[in-house]
Amino acid sequence: MRVEGAPEALELAGWDGGGAEGPVVVLGDGRWQVAGGRVVGPTGADLWRRMPWPVRDSLFDLAPLADPAAVLVVGDESVAERLRANGGDVAFAERLTLDGLRGAGVVVLLEGHGALPAPAMAVLAARRVLVADATEVTFGLQDGIEFLAAASPEQAVARAEVARVHPDAVRPLRVMGARAARDHRASTVYPRLVADLA
Amino acid sequence: MRVCFLLHELGRAGGMGVIAGHAERLNALDGWQAQVVLTSELDRYADVEWDFALATWWETADALWKVRARRRGVFLQSLEERFYGPRELFERLGAASVLALPVDYVTVGSWMRDVLAELRPDARCLVVRNGVDKEVFAASSAREPSSADRPLRVLVEGNPGMWLKAIPEAVAAVEAMTEPAELTRIEGGLDPAGMAAAYADHDVLLKLSRVEGVALPPIEAMHVGTPCVVTPHTGHEEYVRHRENGLVVGFDDPGAVAAALDELARDRTLLARLSDGALRTASEWPSAQDSTAELARGLDELIAAPEPDVTAAMAALAARQRLAIELGRAQLGELEWTEQAYEQAKGTLLELRAEMEQRLGDTERELREIREERAYKAAARVRRIVRRR
Numbered sequence: 001m002r003v004e005g006a007p008e009a010l011e012l013a014g015w016d017g018g019g020a021e022g023p024v025v026v027l028g029d030g031r032w033q034v035a036g037g038r039v040v041g042p043t044g045a046d047l048w049r050r051m052p053w054p055v056r057d058s059l060f061d062l063a064p065l066a067d068p069a070a071v072l073v074v075g076d077e078s079v080a081e082r083l084r085a086n087g088g089d090v091a092f093a094e095r096l097t098l099d100g101l102r103g104a105g106v107v108v109l110l111e112g113h114g115a116l117p118a119p120a121m122a123v124l125a126a127r128r129v130l131v132a133d134a135t136e137v138t139f140g141l142q143d144g145i146e147f148l149a150a151a152s153p154e155q156a157v158a159r160a161e162v163a164r165v166h167p168d169a170v171r172p173l174r175v176m177g178a179r180a181a182r183d184h185r186a187s188t189v190y191p192r193l194v195a196d197l198a
Numbered sequence: 199m200r201v202c203f204l205l206h207e208l209g210r211a212g213g214m215g216v217i218a219g220h221a222e223r224l225n226a227l228d229g230w231q232a233q234v235v236l237t238s239e240l241d242r243y244a245d246v247e248w249d250f251a252l253a254t255w256w257e258t259a260d261a262l263w264k265v266r267a268r269r270r271g272v273f274l275q276s277l278e279e280r281f282y283g284p285r286e287l288f289e290r291l292g293a294a295s296v297l298a299l300p301v302d303y304v305t306v307g308s309w310m311r312d313v314l315a316e317l318r319p320d321a322r323c324l325v326v327r328n329g330v331d332k333e334v335f336a337a338s339s340a341r342e343p344s345s346a347d348r349p350l351r352v353l354v355e356g357n358p359g360m361w362l363k364a365i366p367e368a369v370a371a372v373e374a375m376t377e378p379a380e381l382t383r384i385e386g387g388l389d390p391a392g393m394a395a396a397y398a399d400h401d402v403l404l405k406l407s408r409v410e411g412v413a414l415p416p417i418e419a420m421h422v423g424t425p426c427v428v429t430p431h432t433g434h435e436e437y438v439r440h441r442e443n444g445l446v447v448g449f450d451d452p453g454a455v456a457a458a459l460d461e462l463a464r465d466r467t468l469l470a471r472l473s474d475g476a477l478r479t480a481s482e483w484p485s486a487q488d489s490t491a492e493l494a495r496g497l498d499e500l501i502a503a504p505e506p507d508v509t510a511a512m513a514a515l516a517a518r519q520r521l522a523i524e525l526g527r528a529q530l531g532e533l534e535w536t537e538q539a540y541e542q543a544k545g546t547l548l549e550l551r552a553e554m555e556q557r558l559g560d561t562e563r564e565l566r567e568i569r570e571e572r573a574y575k576a577a578a579r580v581r582r583i584v585r586r587r
Contacts, residue, residue: 138449166520172294179313
């Protein structure tokens, strides 16, 4: 099986165990397309599997950040600006990347489709606190247990503030989030997909 | 050793059956006395001194300090905080606080031990898997083999009123199958023999739960040779192996669930292989007696160990309270905002209503004035005359 996707998606959701031959699984994000590829992703048309992206195994061993209060906002710059105005160390990016994940203790993923964002499990595997606008489809995650759901930019700011200001209090979220991400580990999920296609 | 299991109510729920079973089997062991004690009846046991008191549900935890016990523990069958929604902050805090007590822990699944080890590195936690009654849940030669000539027989068990069981999703997935299937739903009320018969009468157990401790139905079904299709709910990894003894499907992916069931309906060789795998897994699973013996060994071990660390427990409790406080503050802030928005909207609505009433009054007055005019009266008279003709 070959896993295809945007380079930054493969950094987060790729699989070293896959070969070059066989069926192609595509990390769907609306941009990357491969003829005949089976698309996996949380939302979109023509999905083969509706699921958040699997997590590259190495992310489970990503080093903890020296400053757990560093925030990365993906998808809505106004949220980043408001968090900065509150005094936070806040970065903004259009898409989640491995480097961005490395530098953040709290990651705010805002994609606007109501489902858990595709790279959400990577954030949890890396034991970062996840704030996401997943208000409809959460793939087994519970708001307040494994992540913090935000139904609006205002809520995203409020939830990120809780995580930023009280890193010790949100430790259970990091622990439970990492536990949930285990079921999405690349070396667990991709072999199952291979078996399903055999 | 005298052990009491603190229970908030008696019922037929699986978790309560596990506790009652342990108590009964501990009593059969030399030197052991075990009692299920309802928290509403603590007064009856005021003079009894227990060696070990075990809370069994978060609402029984406070009773640990209302009984006379040398040692205290929590028998964890799930992380109960997860039974509640994000707006049920008090219940969540109450349930989570159980993990921050100066007690020892016994849990039924290794995933809970692992979580506790991270949240409370100081706490001792033993894993005692829930045993299965091997006499009741046993493979029978009378089991009718699955045949491709017949629809796939799918069993869905669980209370449809509990969101975490995802029963509507399971029913919808079966209805979305393209291959013929027969669906049976069991909402409870069967005794173990009845459940064993139900498992044996079906080709596959479908369990799409979102939250579990370590669910017993899939492993019970495996004992009679019925494989399962499950979501990766917590605890499934204790016994489900994809394509060895069952199929694992993703959460919130009804298409994949229907496809998995369709595959089993088409490929009865695969179904038979999964059934064989299920029996192999079941053969390695502890019996109810094994499980209770393990519990007895564990309690012996715990009571011989030093008292649990109070300081570490209090630190964990304070941190957990902080999370509830901060999330509660955020929710209250949002509620306040919503209330203000409501009051503002209500004010606007009242202003609009007053304006409409004013305009209506003006219109009625104008109408009355028009009707008083001589020209209007003359026109009305002419209209009446014309109508008569």
